[in-house]
Amino acid sequence: MKKEKEAKVLTPAQERRKQFLDTFFATIPVRIGFGIIAVMIVCAVFAPLVAPYDPYTQDLTNMLQGMSGAHFFGTDALGRDLLSRIIYGARASLSVGLVSTLIAGSVGIALGLMAGYLGKWIDAVIMRVMDAMMSIPVVILALFIGSILGKGLGNIMLCIGIVMMPGYARMTRGQVLSVKQLDYVTAGKISGATRMKNAVKHILPNCIAPNLVLATMNLGTAILTEAGLSYLGMGINPPTASWGAMVSDGYRYLQEYPHIAIIPGIFIILTVWAFNVCGDALRDATDPRLRGTR
Amino acid sequence: MEHLIEVKNLHTEFKQSKGILKAVNGVSYYLDPGEIVAFVGESGSGKSVTQYSGVQLIASPPGKITEGEIWFEGQNLLSYGSNSEELRKIRGGKIGIVFQEPMTSLNPVMTIGNQLTESVMLHLHMTKAQARERATELLKKVGIPDPESRLNAYPHQFSGGMRQRIVIAMALSCNPKLLIADEATTALDVTTQAQILDLMQDIVRESNTAMVLVTHNLSIVARYAQRVYVMYAGEIVEHGTTEEIFKNPHHPYTIGLMNAVPGLNDQKDRKLIPITGFVTNLVNRKDECAFMNRCPYATKECASCTTPQLKAVPGEEDHFAACHRTVTKETKVEKVFDVADRTYVAKDYGKMAETDKILKVEDLKVYFPVYKGLMRKKIADVKAVDGITFDIYKGETFGLVGESGCGKSTVARTILRLNNSTGGKITFNGTDITHLDDVKMREHRRNMSMIFQDPYGSLDPRQRAGDIVKEPMKNFKIGLSEEEMDKRVDELFALVGLDPAYRERVPHEFSGGQRQRLVIARAISTNPSFIVCDEAISALDVSIQAQVINLLEELQQKLGLTYLFIAHDLSVVRHISDRVAVMYLGQMVEFADWDSLYSNPLHPYTKSLLEAVPVPDPFTEKTRERQIVQGEVPSPMQRPAGCAFSTRCPHATDRCRTQMPVLKERTDGHKVACHMI
Structure with a gap:
């Protein structure tokens, strides 16, 4: 078996993929984190098949129960099964986290790249708008945007995405400013690259790494912001489950029945941690200088 | 006679994921008071690590001094811990160090006056007023005009040369017995370099201080040093007085270095003979001659021998070389490396027309x-x-x-x-x-094209070598199909002396010289x-350098x-x-x-x-x-x-x-x- 493996000659593309995967999965936390994310996503997608109960059925005779064989994580104040609600809640929370981070990241990075590379008045206009957005507290800005867009899962994603955008724009702009004066960008110009090509091919790829880290950190913030907005009535309407909403629901029973708030909280922490380690590993695996060193 | 500092059989290792890197492998040397001794070698030869090991300034872990004795004024420095009271007194007190980069060796948020007085007060137990006086005196000594008012200036307010003078003043502040100058003038202009080295030479002579000159520049050695240690792969391969080493080098590496550098008084058509190949990987090194793979004089016997030890060169006092053979400049080489003869044809500018411009x-x-x-x-x-x-x-x-x-x-x-x-x-x-x-x-x-100074900075770290060379051809649409471009990349790689199999690599997987070849391949890809x-x-x-010039x-x-x-x-x-x-x-x-x-x-x-x-x-x-x-x-x-x-x-x-x-x-x-x- 081992011999067979050695004898196999890899094409360069396969070699690259193997190196990438080897570096990505180099440490045990990454493997655990990646496993957690995979399980969560599978559960969220196949929630109706996985969940033991209907998450919306109230059973007032069984409210506020502790952990038991029948209700693995117990029940909430309306007697709904917590495990089922967590599984369904993953749908809202994960999609809010991922989609809003994606919106914030892609638009923010694009704006930062434009500001940093083109400079002059474009830079001034973009960055002053970003500064203005950053100077308003997150929740107030989100409420403002939300009041224009209206309620709903899609809008809340868009809303959180817009709120988090300035961070990426600033980070990217700073990176672009330092990268664009490096010799290899000059070399690109001498090699006949147009401004557009130089920006996309040489500058952008070398500005992504810190944004990856920022994105993994923002993912957790997005999930929690959604909870805050839902609490204020901006987000997802009850009875739709989301982890953030479950934490704020359970908050009222924190003294007597702490598990109602703590269990969804643990899931938020787990998700954030898992994305964090995977984000770091992804950054290392995409860095050719680190690839193959672990 | 007892030497000022005597290092015996020093071994320094660095633990790495792939094994143990022996950066310093059994190095012995000494310095007497008032002497200027040069350590020459290329990057990675272990000359700096040797010096830093001597004052225990290597990062530990991963570094570790595993063996050896360092005798300085009758004490074995290795018997003290690297953070011990005794060693701290010696380091910065009796041994002063001048680093390469004057910008990073000074603290940018402290005035130079404070930086100077700090160590003086610590080591010489002076009051603040006395220390300031001493600092003024030091600045004057190293040639800073208007020293008193300049004490309140910050490092960025000085030029590079002036900053290096300040670093020297700091190193000298506690009347050291030994001064270590680690590539102290490499980052400076020739005129500033000459000024600084002359200054150091004067100071050393005046105060009978010994100085270690760590450098890769043979010309500096020729001008300033009295004795030379040539280092290669963490070992001293040749040692002798400057005159003997330059007149009659005995180690193939020393000879190679001398053949590779152009001098101001050379013949115009002198060819530069580069040292081909690379330094052997020092991780888990074998007990054999480390220079063997690049040595033009190596014979079959060399392969079967263990690491050569320094032995006296017959007929010469105080001249040692670590080579199994007795090699001189005249010895016939075993392996002939292909360097074309160079004939310089002077151009006749009188005959050139306007269209030749x-x-x-x-x-x-x-x-x-x-x-x-x-x-x-x-x-x-x-x-x-x-x-x-x-x-x-x-x-x-x-x-x-x-x-x-x-x-x-x-x-x-x-x-x-x-x-x-x-x-x-x-x-x-x-x-x-x-x-x-x-x-x-x-x-x-x-x-038109360009070759840059920094071969690493001018290559996009995320692009593959082949794509880097292909980029100009693609951008300028020179009318080649994808396959033709691939073929041309292979040709260009061969032309600049790179293995076409390396085209899938990324820049950091190349050595400095290979990277510069890659830059050259990119520069000539569209036939500029x-x-x-x-x-x-x-x-x-x-x-x-010699390879690239050729x-x-x-x-x-x-x-x-x-x-x-x-x-x-x-x-x-x-x-x-x-x-x-x-x-x-x-x-x-x-x-x-x-x-x-x-x-x-x-x-x-x-x-x-x-x-x-x-x-x-x-x-x-x-x-x-x-x-x-x-x-x-x-x-x-x-x-x-x-x-x-x-x-x-x-x-x-x-x-x-x-x-x-x-x-x-x-x-x-x-x-x-x-x-x-």
Whole structure:
């Protein structure tokens, strides 16, 4: 078996993929984190098949129960099964986290790249708008945007995405400013690259790494912001489950029945941690200088 | 006699994921008071680690000194812990260290006065007032004008040379017995380098301090050191007095180094013989000669022997070499490395026609505006390039020299239209390109290219070698299909001496010399006729420098390239150039063919530059008369009213200070801008 493996000659593309995967999965936390994310996503997608109960059925005779064989994580104040609600809640929370981070990241990075590379008045206009957005507290800005867009899962994603955008724009702009004066960008110009090509091919790829880290950190913030907005009535309407909403629901029973708030909280922490380690590993695996060193 | 410091059988290891790296492998050396001893070797030879091990300044872990004794004034330093009271007293007190990078070895948020007094108060137990007095005295000693008021200045308010003087003052602050200068002048200009080394030499002589000169520059060794240790792969391979080593080198590596560097008084058609191959991987090193794989003298017997030990060279006192064979410069080599003979054919510029000019630069001016205040009002111009005129003929190498800050790189960047000119005209291949827009300029870029100083910084770390070389071909749409381009990449790799199998690698997987080859392959991929080499070889080790210089010359012959060769290393410029221009503060002060410029320099600035360059020959150095020019290049913001060089020129008169000299052509085509000639 081992011999067979050695004898196999890899094409360069396969070699690259193997190196990438080897570096990505180099440490045990990454493997655990990646496993957690995979399980969560599978559960969220196949929630109706996985969940033991209907998450919306109230059973007032069984409210506020502790952990038991029948209700693995117990029940909430309306007697709904917590495990089922967590599984369904993953749908809202994960999609809010991922989609809003994606919106914030892609638009923010694009704006930062434009500001940093083109400079002059474009830079001034973009960055002053970003500064203005950053100077308003997150929740107030989100409420403002939300009041224009209206309620709903899609809008809340868009809303959180817009709120988090300035961070990426600033980070990217700073990176672009330092990268664009490096010799290899000059070399690109001498090699006949147009401004557009130089920006996309040489500058952008070398500005992504810190944004990856920022994105993994923002993912957790997005999930929690959604909870805050839902609490204020901006987000997802009850009875739709989301982890953030479950934490704020359970908050009222924190003294007597702490598990109602703590269990969804643990899931938020787990998700954030898992994305964090995977984000770091992804950054290392995409860095050719680190690839193959672990 | 007891030595000031004696190191016996020092071993330093670094733990790495793939095994143990023996960076220092059984090194023994000594220094006597008042002696200047050089440690020479290329990067990675372990010369710095050896010195840092001596004062236990290596990062631990992963580093560890596993064996050895370091005797300093009767104490074994290795018996103390690296953070012990005893060692801290010695380090910075009795042993002073001058690091390479003057910017990073000073704390940017502390005034230099505080930095100087800090160690004085700690080591010499002085009061604050006494320490300040001592600091003033030290600054005066190292040649900082107006020391008292300068104590309150921050490091960024000094020039690079001045900063290095301050670092020296700090190293000297506690009257050390031993001074370690780790590549202390490598980052400085030749004139500043000469000033600083002369200063250190004087101080060492005056106070009977011993000095270790860690350097890769053989010429510096020839001028300043009394004894030399040549290091390779963490071992001392040769040791002797400077005269003996230069006259009669016995280790193949030493011989190789000497064959690889050009000197100021060489024959023009002397060929540089590079040391081929790479330093063996020192991780889990084997007990054998580490230089074997690159050694032109290695025989079959060498492979079966263990690591050679230093043994005395027959007939010479105090001269040791670590080689199984007895090799001299005359010994026949076993392996002949292919270096084509070099014949220099002087070009006849009289016969060249106007159409032979590939580039014409007329009265080029590049000013950078300086803005100040709330309204961003333009208050002045930094005149980086102030009216220079020259032509470059097809197939020649045009050298451009001068100290840093004199505008050579700005000239190059302006010719390539990387920044805009303020005035003047640039004609390339008969087309006026001075004001072409980006789109039109791209049509000409195909024919001009550039090789950068830093081979790592000029390669996108996320691109593969093959794609890097292919990029210009793709961008300029030279009409090749994907397969044809791939084929061409392979050809280019072979042409610059890289294995085409490496095309899937990313830049950091290449060594410095290979990276520069990659940069060259990219530069020639679209068959340009004109290449700017901006300090293209300054960042490379000497043996690799020789490879790259040879490659550039070979390519010039094969492809008929024209080079604009910018460098501060005058020996290399002399070796490679047909005609040379000397720049000072944005102006051309002298211009001639290489022979008359080097044999008969007319401008005082050219003379002082040449005098500042050391020659790799201790005998010439001893008898050579030289006068090191004082001071530094003034800021282009405060340009002297008359001749730019008048502030430093030993012959300056009142006329020089008020009236700007123009570049005059003498009968033999030698141009010079000086009132005195």
